[in-house]
Amino acid sequence: MRILICHNYYARRSGECAVVDQEAALLREKGHDVEQFSYDNADFLGFRFSERTKAGFRAIYSTRTDRDIRRFLLGKTFDVAHVHNTWGVMSPSIYKALWLESLPVVKTVHNFRWLCPVGTFYRDGRLCHDCVEKPGGVIHGVVHRCYQGNLAGSMMASTRLFVNRDLLRIFDRYIDIIVVQNTFVRDRLIQNGFPAEKMALKGNFLRRREFEPTRGDHAIFLGRLEASKGLRTLLDAMEGTTIPLRIFGQGPLEPWLRDQVARRFGPAGRIHYEGYASRPVLMQALASSRAVVFPSEWYESYPIAIVEAMAHGKPVIASDLGSIPSIVEHEVNGLLFKPGDPQALATQIDRLWSDDSLQERLEAGAKAAYEAKMAPEANYRTLMQIYEAAIESRKTRSPGRRD
Known part of the structure; x- marks a missing residue:
């Protein structure tokens, strides 16, 4: 299959970018012909204010993207895009541009933008x-200056959403x-008018574990x-x-974390802030832990930290919030606690550390969850079904046409 992957890389690389690269690599390993059309927001970090302002307007809708993708596609054919x-340099204008080339289009929603x-x-x-x-919709994003506390940036972000989603x-x-990536995201989108008949479920995946897991005595936070x-x-x-x-x-x-750890637990205490670590060091620490703690207090989509934990057979102690319960099943592959409640979290940590039979059951559940949903083979089969559904869907829709 000839597959076109389109992605706007963030200036600060994220789990989402890693997912895109892993998915492209997996498709190539399976023998598919994959090409990528991408931009990188890092290329614009040194721009002057006037240039950043122009880039902000292009992020709403970009005729440049339309021209670039047309040139990119000259003489090429793809089965699916x-x-x-x-969000960023590419802009949502890419969707119409691909439709006008009569390409079946698959869109992965990685967050709540x-x-x-x-x-x-x-x-x-x-x-x-x-x-x-609330009445007024995205205008509240401007009122509260939600984009980095900046009025102009908040106006751009809210306008971008209103123009592309609503108009x-x-x-x-x-x-x-x-x-x-999970039922929580799906239900939120449907509640807000997105077409339910177009939805397909597929979470993130991860390569096989990088280190053989051992059961240490420490918990670990990655994020x-x-x-x-x-x-x-x-x-x-x-x-x-x-x-x-x-x-x-x-x-x-x-800075706050360093200060708090030193003041509350002492420089040689049992709580250690390790800072940035290379991936081998990070995965070794994960593989030798007893559990991963994931106390998030906002709506995650499909956190890579949880996938990495399950790939290494580690239970996850996580907030009972948003999409997390659809990934971390209480007393099956992890433990859930009330978000923002330190006592509830401490109770679940102590419970796991004091009960070896529970630990063993959750470790087995984590391994099973990884094999069923997060391993490359399972994910690849789902992705192929999605691509085939998109190709069939495109056959029933009116073809795009350029003037």
């Missing part, structure tokens, strides 16, 4: 649903199959250091336990 992130102007449903340290629940109706007109990840809840919970914890990651809360 698979689009991932478009089609419902929330900044894609987080998180504002001022709490969940926020104003843009989908141009991109998902109705130009996309054949919408890939969602970006920001308020929405529940770090305050995590440290408060750890004060109520005697369990060792290793924290890996970078982000805006790093």
Whole structure:
């Protein structure tokens, strides 16, 4: 099969970018002919203000993308186009451009940017649903300056969403199959008017474990250091336990975290902030842990940290919030606790550390969940079914036509 993958890389590489690259590599390994059409937001980091402003307008709808994809496709044929992130330089104009070339279009929704102007449903340290629940819709993103506290940026983000989702109706007109990573994301989209008949479920996958797992005595946190990840809840919970914890990651809360760990647990205490680590070091620490702690306090989509844990047969102690319960099943492959509740988290940590039979059952459940949903083979079969459905769908729709 000839497959075109379209993706706008973030300036700061994310789990989403890793998913795109892994998926492309897997398709090539399976013998498919894969080409990528991409932009990279990092290319625009050094731009002057006037150039960044122009780039901001192009992010709403880009005629440049239309020209670039037309040149890219000259003399080429593809069976299907698979689009991932478009926010940034590419813009959602790519969908119409592909439709006009009569290509079946698959779109993977990796986050909530089609419902929330900044894609987080998180504002001022709490969940926020104003843009989908209050009159005025995305105007609330401007009122609250949700994009980095910046008025102009918030206007751009809200306008981009309104124009492409509400005015141009991109998902109705130009996309054949919408890939969602779990039922929580699917239901949220359907509740807000996205076409249910186009939805297909497929989570993220991961290569086989990189290290043979052993059962150590420490818990581990892997993730970006920001308020929405529940770090305050995590440290408060750890004060109520005697369990060792290793924290890996970078982000805006790093100075605060270093200070808190030193003050509350001492420089040689059982809580260690490890900072950034290379992947081999990170995976070795994961493989030798007892469990992964995932105290997120915003709506995650399909966290790679949880997939990595399950690939190594590690139970996950996670917030009972959003999509997480569709991945972490309570007392099957992990334990759930009330979001933002340090005592509830501490209780589940102590419960797991004191019950070896529970540990063994959850380890087996984590391995089974990985094999059934997150291993390359299972994921590849689902992806092929999605591509075939998109090709069939395109046959029944009116072909695109350029003037």
